[in-house]
Amino acid sequence: xxxxxxxxxxxxxxxxxxxxxxxxxxxxxxxxxxxxxxxxxxxxxxxxxxxxxxxxxxxxxxxxxxxxxxxxxxxxxxxxxxxxxxxxxxxxxxxxxxxxxxxxxxxxxxxxxxxxxxxxxxxxxxxxxxxxxxxxxxxxxxxxxxxxxxxxxxxxxxxxxxxxxxxxxxxxxxxxxxxxxxxxxxxxxxxxxxxxxxxxxxxxxxxxxxxxxxxxxxxxxxxxxxxxxxxxxxxxxxxxxxxxxxxxxxxxxxxxxxxxxxxxxxxxxxxxxxxxxxxxxxxxxxxxxxxxxxxx
Amino acid sequence: xxxxxxxxxxxxxxxxxxxxxxxxxxxxxxxxxxxxxxxxxxxxxxxxxxxxxxxxxxxxxxxxxxxxxxxxxxxxxxxxxxxxxxxxxxxxxxxxxxxxxxxxxxxxxxxxxxxxxxxxxxxxxxxxxxxxxxxxxxxxxxxxxxxxxxxxxxxxxxxxxxxxxxxxxxxxxxxxxxxxxxxxxxxxxxxxxxxxxxxxxxxxxxxxxxxxxxxxxxxxxxxxxxxxxxxxxxxxxxxxxxxxxxxxxxxxxxxxxxxxxxxxxxxxxxxxxxxxxxxxxxxxxxxxxxxxxxxxxxxxxxxxxx
Numbered sequence: 001x002x003x004x005x006x007x008x009x010x011x012x013x014x015x016x017x018x019x020x021x022x023x024x025x026x027x028x029x030x031x032x033x034x035x036x037x038x039x040x041x042x043x044x045x046x047x048x049x050x051x052x053x054x055x056x057x058x059x060x061x062x063x064x065x066x067x068x069x070x071x072x073x074x075x076x077x078x079x080x081x082x083x084x085x086x087x088x089x090x091x092x093x094x095x096x097x098x099x100x101x102x103x104x105x106x107x108x109x110x111x112x113x114x115x116x117x118x119x120x121x122x123x124x125x126x127x128x129x130x131x132x133x134x135x136x137x138x139x140x141x142x143x144x145x146x147x148x149x150x151x152x153x154x155x156x157x158x159x160x161x162x163x164x165x166x167x168x169x170x171x172x173x174x175x176x177x178x179x180x181x182x183x184x185x186x187x188x189x190x191x192x193x194x195x196x197x198x199x200x201x202x203x204x205x206x207x208x209x210x211x212x213x214x215x216x217x218x219x220x221x222x223x224x225x226x227x228x229x230x231x232x233x234x235x236x237x238x239x240x241x242x243x244x245x246x247x248x249x250x251x252x253x254x255x256x257x258x259x260x261x262x263x264x265x266x267x268x269x270x271x272x273x274x275x276x277x278x279x280x281x282x283x284x285x286x287x288x289x290x291x292x293x294x295x296x
Numbered sequence: 297x298x299x300x301x302x303x304x305x306x307x308x309x310x311x312x313x314x315x316x317x318x319x320x321x322x323x324x325x326x327x328x329x330x331x332x333x334x335x336x337x338x339x340x341x342x343x344x345x346x347x348x349x350x351x352x353x354x355x356x357x358x359x360x361x362x363x364x365x366x367x368x369x370x371x372x373x374x375x376x377x378x379x380x381x382x383x384x385x386x387x388x389x390x391x392x393x394x395x396x397x398x399x400x401x402x403x404x405x406x407x408x409x410x411x412x413x414x415x416x417x418x419x420x421x422x423x424x425x426x427x428x429x430x431x432x433x434x435x436x437x438x439x440x441x442x443x444x445x446x447x448x449x450x451x452x453x454x455x456x457x458x459x460x461x462x463x464x465x466x467x468x469x470x471x472x473x474x475x476x477x478x479x480x481x482x483x484x485x486x487x488x489x490x491x492x493x494x495x496x497x498x499x500x501x502x503x504x505x506x507x508x509x510x511x512x513x514x515x516x517x518x519x520x521x522x523x524x525x526x527x528x529x530x531x532x533x534x535x536x537x538x539x540x541x542x543x544x545x546x547x548x549x550x551x552x553x554x555x556x557x558x559x560x561x562x563x564x565x566x567x568x569x570x571x572x573x574x575x576x577x578x579x580x581x582x583x584x585x586x587x588x589x590x591x592x593x594x595x596x597x598x599x600x601x602x
Contacts, residue, residue, distance in 0.1 A: 003488070005495045006394050007505040013395035017403050020388035023475035028410045030432050031421035038421065092315035098308045108590060109316045115582035116323075117534035117552045123559060123575045124322040127329070127568050135325065135341050151562075170319060172597075179598050199304055228416040232536030236556055250416045257420045258541065266420055273417040281412050 032274065038267035057268035066244060067252070067269075074248040077162060078226035082219055084166035089173025089218075090211075094203060096174075097181045107178070114171045118164075119232035125164035126237050150238070154245025157238045161246050164237060165230045172225075173218050180214035181207060220284050224277070249273060323576065330354070330573030337569045349569070357574040361558050366551040370533050371581060373469045373550055377532030380474035382524055386517070389483035390509055394495070404484075411477040415538055423541045426468050430458035468542045469550070473532065479524060482599060486520055487513065523596020526589045530582045551578040 039057050043050035061067050096106050113121075128136040131149040140148045150156040184207060192202050231250050234240060240247035240255060247255070253273065257266025329337050332347040358364060392404050415422060425431055434457070437443065443455050462468030490513065498508040539550045546554070555578055558571040586593050 003394055003495060004492050005499065006396050007495075007499070007508075009395060009505060012505055013391040013397045013400070016387045016391035016395075019384045020407055020475055020480065021403060023384065023471065024407055024410050026429065026432070027422060027425060027472040028413045028418075028475065029406075031418045031425050032413050034421035034424070035418050088315070088318070092312070092319075095308050095312040095315060098305070099312055106312060106316070107594075108587065110319055111590065111594070112583050112586055113319055113323075115530050115534075115586040116579050117536065117582075119534075119536050119552050119555065120575050120579050121322070123555060123571060124326050126559065127572060128322060128325065130568075133338055133340060133342065133566065133568065138341055167319070167322065175594055175597055179594070193299060199301060228414055231416060232534075232552070235536065235540070236559065253416070253419055254537070258423070263420065270417050270419065270421075274413065277414065277417060278412045 035267045035270045035274075038263060039271045041267075042264045053264070057264040058272075061265060061268050061272070066247075069244060070247050070249055070252045073158075073244075073246065074227065077158065077165075077230075077246070077248055078223045080158075080162045081165045081169065081226040081230070082222040084162060085169035085173055085222060086215070086218060088166070088170050090177050090215075092170070093174050093177035093181060094207070096178060098199075110174050111171050113168055114175070116168060117232060118168055118230055119236045121168040122161075122164045122233040122236040125160060125167065129160045129163065150242075152242060154242055157242060157246050161230070161233055161237055164233050165226055169222060169225055173222070176214055176218055177211065180211045184210050217284075220280065224280060227273075227276075323579075326572035326576050329569050330576060332569050334565065334567060334569060338566050350573070353569050353573045354577065357558060357570040357577070360570065361554055361574050362546065363551060363554070363574060363577065365547060366549055366554040367578060367581070369466070369469075369548060370550040370552065370578075372466055373535070373539070374529045374532035374582070376466065376470035377473050377535075378525055378528040380470060381476045381479050381528050382521060384474050385476050385479035386483050386521075387509075388480050389487055390513065392480075393484055393487040394505065394508075404480075407475070407480050408477050410475060415472070419537070419541065422472060426462045426472060426542050428458070429460045429462055434458045463542050464545045464548045466548075469535075469539055469548075470532075473535070473538060476528075479528070482520065482524070483517070486517060490516060519592065519595070520599070522589065522592040523599065526585055526593040527596050529585050533582045 038050075040052060040054060041050040042053045042056060092110060096103065096110070099106060128134045129140075129148075129150060131137055131151060137148050140146055146156075147153075148156055150160045188206055188210075189202055192206055197205065227248070228250055230248070231254070234246060234248060234251045238246040240251050249269065250273065253266055253269045256262045256269065260266075328344060328346050329342065330353055331350040332343070332353075333349045336343055336347060388403075388407065392400055428434070437458070447453055462471065494512055495508065498512060503511070533550075534552060535550070536552055539553050543549045543553070555571070555574055558567075558574050560566045560568060560571060
């Protein structure tokens, strides 16, 4: 789209878009193409020799039980993070929306974890869930009676990174749910109330369906968040361990490529991630505010 | 509310308080830990009454973690990304919306597609790129056997090796992150809502494109810019993967990465009071920005993702 009235100039528009294009070409497209090319080569760790091997890296990757496990781990992790942070965000937002007094204060109190870096959230939860000193870990041990030790048990480590990741994301979800709820016309709620619908029914049959676009959007955003932005949490809290139980795809690319210098495999993994994010972006634009609608 | 529901209202506030508590607890707890001496922190359970060691712990964490330097690096990186991103995308969007030229659609599409290439999916090649920004030109020279041609011309042995590394520099931390599809998109959407008459009037008065941009478009965009400043500052400050890759010199690392060194490992003294004190200190700049600019932040967050 362009304005009906626009300027005419021979060089100026190119000059204005130039910085953007330059940075995109050097730091986005060139590396992406390089990665794509590299995924078809097998090279020694020093990058001196490389051999064209067709799809060898990909075949290796998808027959590697560690990689398949990492895919499973990533999906389990992101679903857990999305479920926990969405439900808490929605719950808190619906409470805050009902509150009559101190709305601004409540919002302020709930918003600021957005500004906390994932890695810092990781450090705090590392202490809260520390097997010897953590107070939440103590609670788990005392009340649930589990032998809590995220350093030894993979499932415990998973719970730990899910908590650290979901906690940080609550306020993001809260902001959007809150905005979504405030956009719902008051008259709808009032009409339902006059018809005798209880607050719970009103939430379930009016607010919740009207929030479906927000809900869908946030699900996508939470999955993207847990796929890519939780790198800092994994790196500070578990480093993918114990025994690869928290080694999500993004962390595995980093470990295999940057630490293990397995260039071909790391490039192939990058390409897999790239295709994944292309699919997610496509779904987002295809379905957002089209399919998930107010129904009827 | 529509009707009076005293019981439900009570539970609403109770749950709301519980929610605020869940959200605030980790930070409150870390703050308390930061005020305690070592032998209190490792007590199980840790006492919940603040101690008097706050300043001592902070001083120790500050010097041991080199926090002053690292927070400065983080702030430089975050400000650089914020200013760079907003400038680059604003003039980019101006070019796309207010001019008609051949590659307009291509330019917009190519910027938009970077949405699908976050740094996380191209870790190694982007690192190689930062290690030598002139890589593509070098590749071109190699492809054309330029050094061979030059040696043939001059009769001397000439090898072309171009090298410009961004590793361990502020430029390296900032530059690769200043291209942004979302910011460009946001400015484009906003410019499209600006009334046509403004541009027509400006043209009729003989204003040049840049005068129009400076005198009309820029003042109109102030709220959008304020909103983006908050979001991009937080984004830049909290970057993890990229600074981890491009910096190896501890003098150049950012605060969020540097905190890693303060976490007590299995064989160390469990000095969690220092680690958590430093964590709270490091999170302060972006938290303050969000709290002080809350109004713009909420607006910006929602507009950006639309």
